[in-house]
Amino acid sequence: MEDVVWFDNDEYELMREHLSRAYPCEGCGALLGYKDTRRINMVRPARNTLSGISAAEGYRIDAGQLRQIENEAETAGMDLLGFYHSHPDKPAICSDEDIKHAVPGLIYVIVSVDEKGCTETAGYIRMLPDKSGQDTCTKAVRPVIIIGGQK
Amino acid sequence: MKVYISATLRGFFGRNSFVEVSGDDIKSILNFLTDEYPDSKKVIFNADGGLNSFIRLYVGDEDRSEPDQWYRKLKPDDEVLLLPSIAGGAPSDNLIPDERRKEVGLDDQEVERFGKHLLLREIGVKGQKRIKASRVVVMGAGALGSPVIQYLAAAGVGTIKVVDDNDVSLEDLQSQVIHSARDVKRPRVASARDTVRNTNRNINFESENERINADNIVSMIDGYDLVIDCTGDHRSRYLINDACALLGIPLVFGAIYQYEGRVGIFNLNGGPCLRCLFPEPPEPGLVPTCAEGGTISPLPGIIGSIAANEALKLIIGIGEHLDGRLLTIDSLYLGSRIVKVKKDRKCPICGADPSIFRVEDFDYEEFCHLKTAEDEIPVEGFTPEELARRIEDKDPMTIIDVREPHERSIMRFPDAIVIPIGQLARRKDELDPDKDTVFVCREGKRSILAINTLREAGYNGPMYNLKGGIEAMKDIMFSHEGAWL
Numbered sequence: 001m002e003d004v005v006w007f008d009n010d011e012y013e014l015m016r017e018h019l020s021r022a023y024p025c026e027g028c029g030a031l032l033g034y035k036d037t038r039r040i041n042m043v044r045p046a047r048n049t050l051s052g053i054s055a056a057e058g059y060r061i062d063a064g065q066l067r068q069i070e071n072e073a074e075t076a077g078m079d080l081l082g083f084y085h086s087h088p089d090k091p092a093i094c095s096d097e098d099i100k101h102a103v104p105g106l107i108y109v110i111v112s113v114d115e116k117g118c119t120e121t122a123g124y125i126r127m128l129p130d131k132s133g134q135d136t137c138t139k140a141v142r143p144v145i146i147i148g149g150q151k
Numbered sequence: 152m153k154v155y156i157s158a159t160l161r162g163f164f165g166r167n168s169f170v171e172v173s174g175d176d177i178k179s180i181l182n183f184l185t186d187e188y189p190d191s192k193k194v195i196f197n198a199d200g201g202l203n204s205f206i207r208l209y210v211g212d213e214d215r216s217e218p219d220q221w222y223r224k225l226k227p228d229d230e231v232l233l234l235p236s237i238a239g240g241a242p243s244d245n246l247i248p249d250e251r252r253k254e255v256g257l258d259d260q261e262v263e264r265f266g267k268h269l270l271l272r273e274i275g276v277k278g279q280k281r282i283k284a285s286r287v288v289v290m291g292a293g294a295l296g297s298p299v300i301q302y303l304a305a306a307g308v309g310t311i312k313v314v315d316d317n318d319v320s321l322e323d324l325q326s327q328v329i330h331s332a333r334d335v336k337r338p339r340v341a342s343a344r345d346t347v348r349n350t351n352r353n354i355n356f357e358s359e360n361e362r363i364n365a366d367n368i369v370s371m372i373d374g375y376d377l378v379i380d381c382t383g384d385h386r387s388r389y390l391i392n393d394a395c396a397l398l399g400i401p402l403v404f405g406a407i408y409q410y411e412g413r414v415g416i417f418n419l420n421g422g423p424c425l426r427c428l429f430p431e432p433p434e435p436g437l438v439p440t441c442a443e444g445g446t447i448s449p450l451p452g453i454i455g456s457i458a459a460n461e462a463l464k465l466i467i468g469i470g471e472h473l474d475g476r477l478l479t480i481d482s483l484y485l486g487s488r489i490v491k492v493k494k495d496r497k498c499p500i501c502g503a504d505p506s507i508f509r510v511e512d513f514d515y516e517e518f519c520h521l522k523t524a525e526d527e528i529p530v531e532g533f534t535p536e537e538l539a540r541r542i543e544d545k546d547p548m549t550i551i552d553v554r555e556p557h558e559r560s561i562m563r564f565p566d567a568i569v570i571p572i573g574q575l576a577r578r579k580d581e582l583d584p585d586k587d588t589v590f591v592c593r594e595g596k597r598s599i600l601a602i603n604t605l606r607e608a609g610y611n612g613p614m615y616n617l618k619g620g621i622e623a624m625k626d627i628m629f630s631h632e633g634a635w636l
Contacts, residue, residue, distance in 0.1 A: 026241070058240035063209055066234055070158045080158045083237055090241045097240030100204040103159050104194060106235075126205075128193060 003144040005107055005123050006039045012148030015043045016111060016118040019086040022048070023113045025055040028085040030069045031107060035079040038107070038144075042078060044069055058097065059085045082107030089114055092122040094141050102126035102141065109146060121146050152225065154180060155232040160206075163191040177208060177221040180231060207236045245468045246376050246401065247281040255284045255309070264351075265307055278467040279307065285466045286310040286375045290363070290391055292339040293317070294446065295381035295405045297329035298455030299462070304347040304354055306463055311347060312357040314371055315339045326451050363387060365510045368394040379403045379462055381455065385432035386519040392417060392425035393510050396500045401465060405458040407446050410483035412454030415492065416461060418501070419474045427495040427502075428477065432519045450482050530599050532616035535624040538589060548587040553601045554621075564591055564621060572601055576608040584612030595620035 007015070019027040025048060032042040046069065048059045061069075061083070073080050083106065087095075092112040094102075102108055104126045112119045123144040154172050156164045164170060165188060172187075174180040185192040197203045201218050208216045209232040210225065225231070245252075257265070257279060268274045268282075287308050289300050292315040303311055319327070319334045319342055327339075334342035340358035347356050359371055368390055372378050378400055380391050388404070395402040401419040406412065417424045457478065464470045475494070480487045499506045507513050515521075533541070541548065552559060552567040559569065570578055582588050582605075590598035595618050602614045617624065 026239075028237075028239075056241075059238060061237040063207065063212070063214075063232065063234050066157065066237060067232075073158065085239055087241050093242050095240050095242040097238070101236050101238045103205050103235040105162055106159055108239075 003038055003125065003142070005109070005144050005146050007043075007146070007148040008039070008041050011040055011043045014045075015084055015109070016121075016148075018043075018045045019084075019111050019113050020117045022086060022088075023115065024088045026050075026057070026059040026086050026088060027113075028059040028061055028083065030061075030073075030080055031082040031084055031109065032073050032076070032078040033081045035081075037081075040081065040107075042076070043084070044072065056088055080106075082109065084109035084111065086111045086113045086118075092120045094124050098124075099126065099141055104128045107144065108141075121148070152180070152227065152229070152231065154184070155230065157232070157234045159235045160191075160194070160233060163194050164188050175225055176223060177210075177215055177225070177231075180225075181208075181221070184233075205236050207234045208232070209234060245281070246465050247284050247468075251284045252277065252280045255280050257283070261307070261353075268306070273469040274467055278469065281467050282307050282463065283309045285377065286312070287462060287466075288312045288314065288372050288375045288378045289381055290314050290378060290387065291381035291383070292327075292329060292343040293323065293381065293383065294326040294451035295383075295407060295455045295458065296343070297327045298452050299379055299381055299405070299459045300343055301329055301346060301350070302456060302459035303462065304350045306459075307351065308354065308466070310355040310357065310375075312359070312371075312375065313340050313343050314359045314361070314363060315343075316360055316362040326446060326448050328452065363390060365390065365513065365515060368510060369398065372400060373398055375400060377401055377403065377462055377465060379405070379458055381405055381458070383407075384519075386515050386521060388425060389432065389518065390510060390515050393500050393507060393513065396424045396426075397508070397510065403458050403462050403465070405454050407450050407454050409444050410447055410450060410481060412450055412480050412482070413477055414454060414457045414461060414473060414480075415477040416465070416473045416475075417492075419465070421501070422475045423492045423494040424498060424501045426500055427498045428492045430495070430498075434520070447482060453480065453482060530602050530616050531614070532595070532618045533589065534618050535627050538617055538624070539627045546587070548589055549583060550589045550591060551582070551601070553590055553592050553597055558593060562621060562625070564624075567591065572597060572604065575601055575604050579605055579608055579610045582610065582612060584610070587613050587615060589615045589617060591617040591621055591624075593620045594622055 015029065018029060028048050029043060029045040031040045032044055033040050046061045046065055048055050049062045050058055050060050070080060087110055090112065092110040094110065098108065107123055107125055109121065109123045111121045123146045124141040125144055126141050152172055152174065153169045155169055156167060161167060170184065172180050172183045174183050181195065185195060195202060195206055202208065202216050207214060210229050257276065262269065265279050268279050269276060285308050287303055289296050289311065292300060292313050300311060300313060317339050318336055319330045319339055321335055323330055324332060329346045330339065330342045338360045340360050344356050344358060347354055361367060363371065372394060378391060378395050380388060380402060382388060392402060395418045402417045404415045404417055404425060461472050464472050475492050476489050477492055478487065478489050496503045550564065550567040552564050552569050553572045555571055590601045592598040595616060598616045598620065602616060605614065
């Protein structure tokens with residue numbers, strides 16, 4: 001059975017709003033909640049530290065920002081459950097680059113965005129690398145169902 | 152020394168945010184961590200012993216993830232952080248860009264014709280438009296080319312270009328299902344065009360009735376989306392691979408031999424190429440060509456259909472495909488397996504430091520050992536007519552048939568001594584060095600190998616090759632055979 005990831009009311013819209021604003025660049029941020037649940041209680045927008053043309057085709061959250069987010073989560077008593085980012089004018093599917101940089105067990109939410117706003121949303125969880133250590137096989141991720149705007 | 156573990160990775164380190172470790176460089180810290188928390192080993196390291204691409208190691212603000220940084224001594228007050236790399240990129244562009252897809256439309260008839268494609272969720276109207284907008288080159292209209300061309304045409308590929316310089320012969324009909332009996336002696340490309348037309352008149356069919364070489368290959372495939380290699384010889388395969396690699400065109404590769412076939416995809420988004428898998432063609436004479444080795448009739452249908460299916464998936468942009476992998480199918484014992492093809496950093500065409508920049512500058516004849524057979528070691532030979540005359544004149548000579556037993560049962564060569572190639576060196580005493588010895592095989596290639604083998608074994612008698620082999624001798628009629636005319 002596929003996993004389901006629930007978004008709290010408003011947080012789902014907050015994420016999509018942030019990503020629409022970031023267009024035509026990729027927007028990105030962190031997903032916070034309580035450990036061992038698949039429920040997102042808080043969306044924490046982050047800054048895409050790539051710039052120029054590469055920001056339209058990729059994203060990066062640098063180490064300093066990541067530590068800050070982790071500290072904030074700890075203060076709020078929450079856990080870092082995953083990350084989200086957008087694919088401007090591209091479908092919401094995991095790219096090879098996305099898979100390569102995905103941490104096993106975390107939730108990765110991808111939203112496809114065009115000039116009119118957000119379109120499809122998809123979620124993935126990276127599997128543990130197999131023995132051969134291959135990162136690029138598309139089987140490395142498992143899709144999850146995203147349900148947004150729940151009370 | 153304390154190591155900070157990112158919240159995202161704590162699950163692999165007993166949920167600790169700090170781990171107290173002993174060690175004075177990155178390497179010893181990593182060893183300590185993986186010993187203490189064995190589960191973390193496959194999360195931290197990749198198969199090559201480096202860090203997985205989603206793991207970063209910082210000392211203060213400095214990224215020390217690369218292995219050459221692992222042995223720098225750390226100060227006791229340094230802060231070591233194990234963090235994930237949070238990054239990603241947009242999915243790579245489609246083989247058929249959206250702009251080109253949007254330029255084409257489907258009329259009512261096409262909606263009906265391709266209805267079964269439109270029913271598939273992954274293909275639909277968008278996918279069918281991609282197929283219609285695509286431009287594909289099929290190299291070779293032979294056994295493998297037959298199913299490939301027919302399925303591409305049936306699926307609605309907008310432009311199909313077929314390159315082949317042969318005419319259809321009777322023996323082609325055993326496996327080349329695109330041609331029919333009345334096409335014998337016509338160019339293969341003409342016969343292929345008729346078949347495609349009969350399937351779908353709207354397909355833009357292009358053809359080149361020309362042998363490919365280093366001077367014409369680039370102009371043949373430049374500007375096309377995809378090339379499918381359905382040829383059967385090493386020279387063509389390397390030539391096509393190299394041209395595709397240089398032009399950045401993905402290549403679907405198919406090959407058949409006797410009961411076994413292979414399919415793979417090369418040159419896709421900077422992936423491995425044929426040379427990464429096979430840096431060199433096999434030694435001459437080691438592997439008989441498809442023409443000499445034979446092949447079971449439906450095998451090209453199986454392998455060609457898989458190749459066509461891979462091509463369509465690439466065009467539509469769906470599913471998993473054989474990029475960087477090679478599928479091998481054994482039709483005799485029904486086994487199949489997929490092997491991974493790694494990109495070779497030393498590859499002369501797609502590696503880090505390439506040496507081939509233009510196909511014109513590379514000698515494919517020499518690379519594929521096609522020159523040695525004729526130029527470097529001259530072997531004297533008779534044409535079928537010359538040999539026939541000597542037989543009629545009853546010239547004293549020994550004829551050695553080096554073919555395998557099952558080949559001889561097709562057509563025997565009268566009065567020939569049978570010595571398969573593997574036994575030649577051992578049985579050289581059966582030859583008479585005072586008499587001329589003529590070696591015969593099917594195509595006149597293995598007989599050259601036989602002569603060279605005997606020379607190496609120290610046989611000094613006069614040796615001759617039957618040029619073109621028994622194939623060429625078929626049409627010669629001896630006077631005693633024609634007596635009844």
